[in-house]
Amino acid sequence: MINSRLSVAIHILSLLASHPRDRLTSEYIAGSVQTNPVVIRRLTGMLRKAGIVTSSPGTAGAVLTKAPVEITLLDVYDAVFAGEDLFSIHNTPNPDCQVGRNIQDTLDTHFERAEQAMKDELARQTLADTMEHLFA
Amino acid sequence: MINSRLSVAIHILSLLASHPRDRLTSEYIAGSVQTNPVVIRRLTGMLRKAGIVTSSPGTAGAVLTKAPVEITLLDVYDAVFAGEDLFSIHNTPNPDCQVGRNIQDTLDTHFERAEQAMKDELARQTLADTMEHLFA
DNA sequence: GATTTTGTAACTGATTCTGTTACAGGATCG
DNA sequence: CGATCCTGTAACAGAATCAGTTACAAAATC
Known part of the structure; x- marks a missing residue:
């Protein structure tokens, strides 16, 4: 019902968290999500504006600004659905x-x-939980 | 972000609950919502399939099958977003x-x-709460 | 039998979504 | 320095969804 932005954004962050030393290009990430690199760069841009990652023109990759345990899924939700x-x-x-x-x-x-109840529950889950589930 | 079906469905049920003796036509309800009567009949159809109202071809109006205090907003949500x-x-x-x-x-x-947290909160609110807020 | 109403199918225009092309400009490396 | 690779972003396209609308068969009422 709601679009897949949150879904893809969490996928992106999971890849960044699981390759902390590499500089993953939007093309590499797009290969895992199976979409177009521009879709990745658009979402990465939202995550950057929200302060969840840093990235800059010309330089490959994006870097998490916080540890996965400090990034809640509500942070990601707010980043991709700002104000909606x-x-x-x-x-x-x-x-x-x-x-x-x-x-x-x-x-x-x-x-x-x-809406608040839903957000409260998203705030209880972090990217670290995602990583644990992915690699358990 | 999510469409306005739940919003209009609650509006319809509020009108039915506040005029329990009258047989409100889809045209009358459409006048309050300010939309087309077919939009009302479509949603009333979903509410009927979910067992929240009864209505039948030819006969004006729809009737609540339960008291407002027994109709949760989750019932309405499930009626209009079945399975999504x-x-x-x-x-x-x-x-x-x-x-x-x-x-x-x-x-x-x-x-x-x-999603479950959101639904739990909808289940805590009933059409009676809606009526109270509308007519307080 | 005429009128009113519901239920439902079908269509329309507007909007949104995802994917795509294109390209300017920053970074890197020979 | 020039070639190459990358990001950021604008612009566009097709598909899907949404809300509104027209149309009409069938049921109820008077």
Whole structure:
């Protein structure tokens, strides 16, 4: 339902974490994800803006700025979905109806709680957990 | 990010709950949501298949099968997103790479926990809570 | 029998998503 | 210094999804 950005971003970070000494090119990573290198560079750009990795033009590879145990999946989620709400609310309910007038506030409250619960759970899981599961 | 089906479905149920004696037509409900009546009938159909409302061809209106306090937002979520996963996982990671080979299982585990946390929170909120917020 | 309504299929335009091409500019190495 | 490799980013394309719409058969009502 939600797009695969979080999925690919975690894949990228897993590769970086598992080859800490190598400088993995976007082409190499794309080979593991099986997609186009530009897809990797786009996501790496989001991770960089969020401060999760460093990378620079011309220099191969990206480097984690923190240990995997300090990178939560919420950090990654926030990096690739910056500022987006989980649930959409329909735009223009009818203000001449009490339900229509108040439904957006009400849904905001409900949805905010659900989204927060999901984020709390993502915050409990880290890239170190991912690595453990991958290499167990 | 997620589409507005849950949002509109809760709007529909709120109207039904707040006019328990009237037979609200899809056109009336569409007037409050400000959309097309077919959009309402489509969602009402999903709610009917899930057993949350009854309705039948020719007869105006839909009727809740349970009291609002017994209808959780998870019931509504399941009705309109039957069987869909919250997060997408990229299709064909490279099996010749240990990360690629195991990433789908790993992500499944992570995402399942996050999705379940979100659903647990939706299950804690009911249509009665919605009504209270709407009419407080 | 005329009218109203639901249920559902089919289509449309807008948007989003993933993949792709293209290229400017930084880094590296002979 | 020039060739090569790489990143970052813009721009575009096809596929998929979404919300809205038209159309109509069949059921209910008056």
